Amino acid sequence: MSLVNDGAELAGPDRAETLRLSEAQVGDYFALMKPRVMSLVVYTALVGLIVAPGHVHPIIGFTAIVCIAVGAGAAGALNMWYDADIDAIMTRTSRRPIPAGRIQPGDALGFGVTLATGSVFVLGLLVNWAAAGLLAFTIFFYVVIYTIWLKRSTPQSIVIGGAAGAFPPMIGWASATGGIGIEAVALFLVIFVWTPPHFWALSLTRTGDYAKAGIPMLPVVAGAEETRRQILRYTLVLLPVGVSPWLIGHAGAIYAAVALAGGAMMVALAWRVRHQRGAPADRAAKHLFAFSILYLVLVFTALLVEGLGAAFSRAVA
């Protein structure tokens, strides 16, 4: 991190005008790591690690989760570095540290690259290289494939880019087992199919913002009607995919009940989004967006409860 911004002149009588000394606070760098996104990443990775077969020493498990959290934060920082121009245009993102002028772009880039490199190598050295490889690929996918390539070029960026957010439980699983199982793929698919209705529900209420910034989000390119149709389609796919961990024998009855009830609720809310218009449609989209977060937390909590229950039973036996 440099003290002054790029191109600053270090001497001369006009230095007061040409220099901008860094006034970034620690909290600004923390905000650069997208803590809310990071919390979901940490939670899903933790569940992947705990429900994986075998035993992981708590210190090794803690190390894996810290590395995944820092890696996710690095990806967030690099995303904010590249997207600073469009973040400045959109109301929702205009107060982020770079567009608000609290952190210089070069500082954010250095911060992101340092954390990304550090998290991958520490995960590899202290846990295993399979998990580290997956973490490196996830950061690459989010920053290069999603942020730099797809986000500004296709409305399908949300679908394809959703893979980046779906990898964490797989990384958690790989941290515990050193590999990838069909169960980890099922967890990946749950988040992968969940992502489009989650983000498109949000984008329905922010269409003007995305259009102003020139981002080809589905409602901007194909219209609200098509977006509502796609939301319902993906939610109908999410219902069986959400139950799939139980279908393949990886999860128990608690999980099946939660995934079925939550999936049915998602479909019901998506149905409302599809068929309402005007202000009620906006409300329906907001409800779907809010419930989609709860859905993901609930299904992963059900898995966690079952996983901890099984571990406790093994310990007692």
Added chain:
Amino acid sequence: MDERSPEDGIVLTDEQKRRRRARSIAIALALGALALLFYAVTIVKLGPGVLNRPL
């Protein structure tokens, strides 16, 4: 009027100094935590074997 001469170089305000100090402390804490993490994982992975090496 600015009373500083060019020879003074960059002069930080008190607020800038306070924030730089806070950033420095955060970096120090992160490095300390990393050192502790490496120590703990070394003990977990090697156990008592960490002392068992030819001198």
